Amino acid sequence: METYDVIVIGAGPAGLSAAIYTARAGLKTLILEREFPGxxxxxxxxxxxxxxxxxxxxxxxxxxxxxxxERFGAEIRSGEDVVQLELAGDEKIVRTHSGxxxxxxxxIVAIGTNKKKLVVPGEEKFLGSGVSYCAICDAPFYRDKVVxxxxxxxxxxxxxxxxxxxxxxxxxxxxxxxxxxHALLEDLKNKSNVSILEDTRVREIKGDSMVxxxxxxxxxxxxxxxxxxxxxxxxxxxxxxSNVIKNAGINVDNGGCIIVDRNQRTNIEGVxxxxxCTCGGMQAITSAGxxxxxxxxxxxxVKKKKRGK
Amino acid sequence: METYDVIVIGAGPAGLSAAIYTARAGLKTLILEREFPGxxxxxxxxxxxxxxxxxxxxxxxxxxxxxxxERFGAEIRSGEDVVQLELAGDEKIVRTHSGxxxxxxxxIVAIGTNKKKLVVPGEEKFLGSGVSYCAICDAPFYRDKVVxxxxxxxxxxxxxxxxxxxxxxxxxxxxxxxxxxHALLEDLKNKSNVSILEDTRVREIKGDSMVxxxxxxxxxxxxxxxxxxxxxxxxxxxxxxSNVIKNAGINVDNGGCIIVDRNQRTNIEGVxxxxxCTCGGMQAITSAGxxxxxxxxxxxxVKKKKRGK
Numbered sequence: 001m002e003t004y005d006v007i008v009i010g011a012g013p014a015g016l017s018a019a020i021y022t023a024r025a026g027l028k029t030l031i032l033e034r035e036f037p038g039x040x041x042x043x044x045x046x047x048x049x050x051x052x053x054x055x056x057x058x059x060x061x062x063x064x065x066x067x068x069x070e071r072f073g074a075e076i077r078s079g080e081d082v083v084q085l086e087l088a089g090d091e092k093i094v095r096t097h098s099g100x101x102x103x104x105x106x107x108i109v110a111i112g113t114n115k116k117k118l119v120v121p122g123e124e125k126f127l128g129s130g131v132s133y134c135a136i137c138d139a140p141f142y143r144d145k146v147v148x149x150x151x152x153x154x155x156x157x158x159x160x161x162x163x164x165x166x167x168x169x170x171x172x173x174x175x176x177x178x179x180x181x182h183a184l185l186e187d188l189k190n191k192s193n194v195s196i197l198e199d200t201r202v203r204e205i206k207g208d209s210m211v212x213x214x215x216x217x218x219x220x221x222x223x224x225x226x227x228x229x230x231x232x233x234x235x236x237x238x239x240x241x242s243n244v245i246k247n248a249g250i251n252v253d254n255g256g257c258i259i260v261d262r263n264q265r266t267n268i269e270g271v272x273x274x275x276x277c278t279c280g281g282m283q284a285i286t287s288a289g290x291x292x293x294x295x296x297x298x299x300x301x302v303k304k305k306k307r308g309k
Numbered sequence: 310m311e312t313y314d315v316i317v318i319g320a321g322p323a324g325l326s327a328a329i330y331t332a333r334a335g336l337k338t339l340i341l342e343r344e345f346p347g348x349x350x351x352x353x354x355x356x357x358x359x360x361x362x363x364x365x366x367x368x369x370x371x372x373x374x375x376x377x378x379e380r381f382g383a384e385i386r387s388g389e390d391v392v393q394l395e396l397a398g399d400e401k402i403v404r405t406h407s408g409x410x411x412x413x414x415x416x417i418v419a420i421g422t423n424k425k426k427l428v429v430p431g432e433e434k435f436l437g438s439g440v441s442y443c444a445i446c447d448a449p450f451y452r453d454k455v456v457x458x459x460x461x462x463x464x465x466x467x468x469x470x471x472x473x474x475x476x477x478x479x480x481x482x483x484x485x486x487x488x489x490x491h492a493l494l495e496d497l498k499n500k501s502n503v504s505i506l507e508d509t510r511v512r513e514i515k516g517d518s519m520v521x522x523x524x525x526x527x528x529x530x531x532x533x534x535x536x537x538x539x540x541x542x543x544x545x546x547x548x549x550x551s552n553v554i555k556n557a558g559i560n561v562d563n564g565g566c567i568i569v570d571r572n573q574r575t576n577i578e579g580v581x582x583x584x585x586c587t588c589g590g591m592q593a594i595t596s597a598g599x600x601x602x603x604x605x606x607x608x609x610x611v612k613k614k615k616r617g618k
Contacts, residue, residue, distance in 0.1 A: 289594055
C-alpha cells in the first residue's frame with residue numbers, strides 16, 4: 001500500500017489549495033480526483049471576482065492552482081473515485097473503485113457537492129454558457145437579458161431578487177408548488193421585472209453556442225411553447241452528501257454538509273474538510289481559503305504526529 | 310452623515326475581498342482604512358502560495374484587489390482611523406478620529422492585528438534608532454550592518470530573507486520554537502549571511518544614541534552574553550486591536566480575537582468580521598476567503614433589511 005503524509009480527496013479549488021499548503025510544508029501529498037482537476041470551477045467561463053486576479057476563467061484558475069500544487073511536490077491522480085475510507089486509527093486508509101488503496105496520517109475531504117439537476121435536454125450542454133446553478137456568482141453576466149430561474153424554494157426566490165437587479169426580466173418557474181415565505185413573495189410581486197409562471201414545467205433548454213430559449217409545457221394540458229431567454233438559473237438545492245462520507249463516520253448535518261469547526265476539523269482526529277462539501281460558501285475564493293486553512297492545520301497535525309513517533 | 314449600505318473597516322485582503330462582493334452585489338460600499346490599503350500583506354515581498362496566482366508580491370496582489378473593489382463601485386478612504394462604533398440599532402454608525410461619521414446597515418470588521426512587543430529594556434527607547442517592527446520598511450537603512458531579527462514564525466523568516474539582501478549579517482533569534490515552513494527554512498540555510506541562534510532569549514537592547522548591542526541569555530543555563538549589533542528587528546506577530554471592538558460590544562475571546570461563526574457573523578446582528586482580527590489564519594488566501602464570505606452574508610443581510618422596510 002502506498003504511503004503518504006496527507007491524502008486530499010477532490011481536486012477543486014479547496015483540494016488544490018490544501019495540497020499547495022501541505023506540499024509546500026514538505027509533506028508527501030496525494031490528491032485523488034474522481035474526474036479531472038477543477039471540480040465545478042473548471043466549468044466557469046469567466047471570473048471577475050476572485051480577489052487578486054483581475055480577470056480569469058475557471059480552467060485558467062484551476063490550471064494555475066494545479067501547477068502550484070505540483071510545483072511544491074503534490075501528486076495528482078485523476079479518475080480515482082474514492083469508495084471507502086477507514087479513518088479510525090492513526091493511519092487512515094483510502095480505497096478507490098479501481099482497487100487501489102493509499103495510506104496517510106491525515107485526510108482532507110474536499111469533494112464538493114452536487115447541485116440537484118433539472119434533468120432536461122440542454123442542461124449539461126449549456127452549463128457555463130447560459131446555464132448556472134449560482135445566481136450570486138453569475139448574475140452580473142446577465143445584465144439586460146431575460147433569464148429564467150427554476151426552483152420553488154426560498155433560495156430560488158432570493159436568487160430571483162438578485163437576478164432582478166441585473167437582468168431585464170426574470171421569470172420564475174417553480175417546477176412544483178411554491179414554497180417561499182409570504183414577505184419574499186410580496187417582494188417578488190413588487191418587482192416590475194419579475195414574474196412567476198406557475199403550473200409550468202421546463203422540458204428543454206435550447207440554443208447554439210449559448211442558451212437562446214426554453215421549451216415549457218403547461219401542466220393544465222396545453223401544448224408546449226418556446227420562450228426566448230438568455231440564461232437559465234437552476235436552484236433546486238443540493239444533493240445529499242455521498243454515502244462514503246457517512247459510512248466512514250464523518251458527521252454531517254441534516255442537509256448533508258460535513259460539519260467542521262473554524263480550523264476545518266471534522267469529528268474524527270486527523271480528518272479535515274473544506275470547500276463546498278462543508279457548505280462553506282459556493283465561491284472559488286471561499287473554497288480556496290478553507291482549503292488553505294485545512295492544509296495548514298493538517299500540516300501541523302501531521303508534523304506533531306511524526307514528532308511523537 | 311454620509312450613508313452607505315455596507316461599511317468595511319480595514320483595506321487588507323479580507324476587507325478588500327468583502328468589498329468586492331458587496332459592491333458587486335450592487336450595494337453602496339465604503340472601506341475605511343487607517344493607514345493605506347494592503348495591511349500586513351502590502352509588506353510581503355514574494356508570494357508563491359496564493360492559490361490561483363503563480364508568483365506575485367504583496368503590493369501587486371493588494372493593487373489588484375483594490376482595483377477590483379473600485380471597479381465594482383466601492384469607495385476607499387485611507388487615513389481614516391475608526392475610534393467609535395455604535396452598532397445596537399438597525400443603522401450602524403462608524404466614527405473616525407478626524408471627526409467624520411458614516412452610517413450603514415451592515416459593518417464588516419477587517420482590521421487585522423497590531424505588532425506584538427518583545428518587552429525588554431531598550432525596546433521603546435531605541436524605536437526608530439535601531440529598533441524596527443518592519444523589515445521591508447527599514448531594511449535598506451541597515452546596509453552592511455549586523456542585525457538581529459527576533460521571531461519564530463513564517464513572517465520572521467521572510468523578513469530575514471529581505472534583511473539578508475541588505476545587511477552584512479542576519480542573526481535570527483526565534484525566542485521560542487521555530488515555526489517556519491520547510492521551504493523557507495531551506496531558503497534561509499542557503500543564505501551564507503544568515504544564522505539561527507536557538508535556545509536563546511533577548512534580555513536587553515543596549516546603545517547610546519543608536520543600538521550597539523543586545524544582551525542574550527542562553528536557555529541551557531549559561532550566563533548572559535553581549536552581541537554587537539547595529540539593528541534589532543522584532544517580528545513576533547500580531548495582537549488583535551480590540552479596544553474599539555470591545556467597547557462596541559462585539560464579543561472577543563481570551564486572546565482578543567473577534568468571535569465569529571462560519572458565516573463570519575459576530576454576536577451583533579448586521580456586524581460581520583473577517584481576516585486576522587478573527588484569528589482565522591494568517592495568510593492572504595484565508596483572509597480573502599473569509600472576507601468574501603463576510604461580503605456574501607452581509608449582502609444578503611442588507612438586502613433582506615431593505616426589503617423589510
